[in-house]
Amino acid sequence: MNHPNFGLVLLPQLPQLPQLPQLPQLPQLPGFAAVALPGIWCGRVGNKLIEHLHPDLMPIAKGRKFIILFDYEIKQKTRWQIFRATQRTGKCIQDAGGKCEVALLPGKEKGIDDWVVSLGKKARRSVDRLVNDSVTLSEYRQQFFIPARGLKKYKPDVRVNTPLLSDAVRLPTSGVVCLLSDMSTGKTYLMEKWRKEYPNARFLNNGHRIALLRNLSKRLTTQMYSNLMAGNLGIAKALSVTADSLWKLAGHLEAYDCIFIDEAAQYVTHLLQAKTLKEHRHEILEVLKYVVRNTKLLVLADAHLTDEVIDFFMAMRPSGEKPYIVQNDWLSGGRKVHWYEGGNPSAVVASAEALLSQGKKVMIVSNSKKFIKKMEKDLIDLFPDKQHLLRALHGDNSGSPENAVFIENINSEVKDLYALLASPTLGTGVDILIGFAATNQPPPTDEEVQAILEDRLAERHLS
Structure with a gap:
């Protein structure tokens, strides 16, 4: 226990005696040194102002990695207590010279013991994955405060269920309109119809990604800001401009007849957090406040509009105005999506390798440009003969003439590809409407993926 290379898992108190007869039925698990705390607050002593790690843990803290693994909980009040205890215990571990991460049970089972029993033979691999996917204290803090999607404060004025929004909704000429509708349900097409109906209206299309703006500019018949001199931006009757x-x-501030902001939730996040706006953020917010307040019609479109996003824009509008909210319950769906978390991309590479080996096509999206670049290199190494049939799009190359043409004609271009890798640069404003699969073969099984991972691990040992 004194060797710092052995990590330590902090658990809530051990199961009560009535549960002990279950233990012989558990599969043998890889060894994790575990310490059961009498309660979530008992890993530290002292008070909120002056506290430190429990004296029994102090001798083994320096240089050791601790993983806090508390029970799964759905009650908000209890979750808040667990969050506070985790943060403060983790801080005490760090102050004592240790490292701290947090492992999160997926639920619905409450504790690690219940979860292991429910998994049966899969327990060994699942516990390994749970521990390997532990997050840092800062990542845990960020995850805890991510707001839930959907509307609670605001209620929809119109609720429809249609694959094409324009069949059920017509935009007005004034007010704040919020379109809460899934991807590929015609939110932009609805705006196209408005533009054709009012071609002489002063129109501003504002967004946070250049790929999105280029796509919308063509569909909404606006001028791209990058094609105009700075002095002509204000006089352009129909303009597409990025938030940056x-x-x-x-x-050159003038009132617009209509402002359209697609992917409004992502837009607000970018507006308030993106480093690219750091130099001019104050001026950007002042301009946004002016144009939003003075426009006749503001249209916010997003599949994931939240109360906070609507509040953000309503604070800029005249007092007493209420938003007109259209909620479309139609879900496009139709594709099987695999979600991967954690910092180890081996499982993603293995799944892609298995699918490509079957002759299937693969699309991989990530919120990391670095990850997409690495995936591109890995797949080229695995399939050098298919290098010309693989395309990676990220912030460093999405603006090239070649990729601009590819994005503009993406539904025809992807037909010849075996793999498409994309960072957030392709996250909005692009719809791939054709099926992205080459065969009717089933996806790789867990056993096939695991076999590839084991082969790769063996190769590393041999090398």
């Missing part, structure tokens, strides 16, 4: 360049309108 909104400050350039400061000297």
Whole structure:
């Protein structure tokens, strides 16, 4: 126990005696040194102002990695207590010279013992994965405070269930309209119809990604800001401009008849957090406040609109105005999506390798440009003969003429690809409407993926 290379898992108190007869039925698990705390607060002593790690843990803390693994909980009040105890215990571990991460049970089983029993033979691999996917204290804090999607404060004025929004909704000429509708349900097409109905209206299309803006600019018949001189931005009757360049309108402010903001939730996040806006964020927000307040019609579109996003824009509008919310319950769906978490991409590479070996096509998306670049290299190494049939799109190359043409004609271009890798640069404004599968063969089984992982592990040992 004194060797710092052995990690330590902090658990809530051990199961009560009536549960002990279950233990002989458990599969043998890989060894994890575990310490059961009498309660979630008992890993530290002291008070909120002055506290430190429990004296029994102090001798083994320095240089050791601790993983806090508390019970799964759904009650918000209890979750808040667990969160506070985890943060403060983790801080005490770090102050004592140790490292701290947090492992999160998936539920619905409450404790690690219940979860292991429910998994049966899969327990060994699942516990390994649970521990390997542990997050840092800062990542745990961020995950805890991510707001739930959907509307609670606001209620929809119109609720429909249609694959094409324009069949059921017509945009007005004034007010704040919120379109809460899934991807590929015609939110942009609805805006296209409005533009054709009012072609002479002063129109501003504002977004956070250049790929999205290019796509919308063509469909909504606007001028792209990048094709105009700075002095002409304000006089353009129909303009598409990124949030990053909104400050350039400061000297040419005029009221618009309509402002359209697609992917509004992502737009607000980008507006408030993106480093690319750091230099001009104040001017950008001032320009946005002016144009939003003075436009006749503001249209916010997103599949995941939240109360906070609507509040953000309503704070800029005249007092007393209420948003008009259209909620479309139609879900496009139709594709099987595999979700991977954690910092180890081996399982993703193995799944992609198995699918490509079957002759299937693969699309991999990630919120990391670095990950997409690495995946591109890994797949080229695995399939050098298919290098020309693989395309990776990320922030470093999405603006190239070749990739701009590819994105504009993506539904025809992807037909010849075996693998498409994309970072958030392709996250909005692009719809791939054709099926992205080459055969009717089933996806790789867990056993096939595991076999590839084991082969790769053996190769590493041999090398």
